[in-house]
Amino acid sequence: xxxxxxxxxxxxxxxxxxxxxxxxxxxxxxxxxxxxxxxxxxxxxxxxxxxxxxxxxxxxxxxxxxxxxxxxxxxxxxxx
Numbered sequence: 001x002x003x004x005x006x007x008x009x010x011x012x013x014x015x016x017x018x019x020x021x022x023x024x025x026x027x028x029x030x031x032x033x034x035x036x037x038x039x040x041x042x043x044x045x046x047x048x049x050x051x052x053x054x055x056x057x058x059x060x061x062x063x064x065x066x067x068x069x070x071x072x073x074x075x076x077x078x079x080x
Contacts, residue, residue: 023067026056032064 014021014031021027029040036043046052053068 018066021066023065023070025066026063027066027069028061028063029055032069035069 011030011034014027015034018027018031018035029043032043033040043052047054053064053072055062055064
């Protein structure tokens with residue numbers, strides 16, 4: 001998988017266009033922390049606890065698939 005994506009390069013662009021991004025688009029930690037309203041440390045803690053999607057790591061770059069994040073958010077919205 002190629003780490004370059006069709007996602008906008010700046011954080012504001014990613015946040016504004018998140019809903020229009022294709023599921024295979026990749027976003028970096030800055031956009032993930034903004035979407036989740038938490039710190040990078042919290043994201044990594046949630047990953048270790050198994051309650052947040054794991055990122056893709058390739059050639060020294062860490063990113064998350066938009067589709068994985070959307071599926072995670074959909075699971076959070078499911079009734080208990």
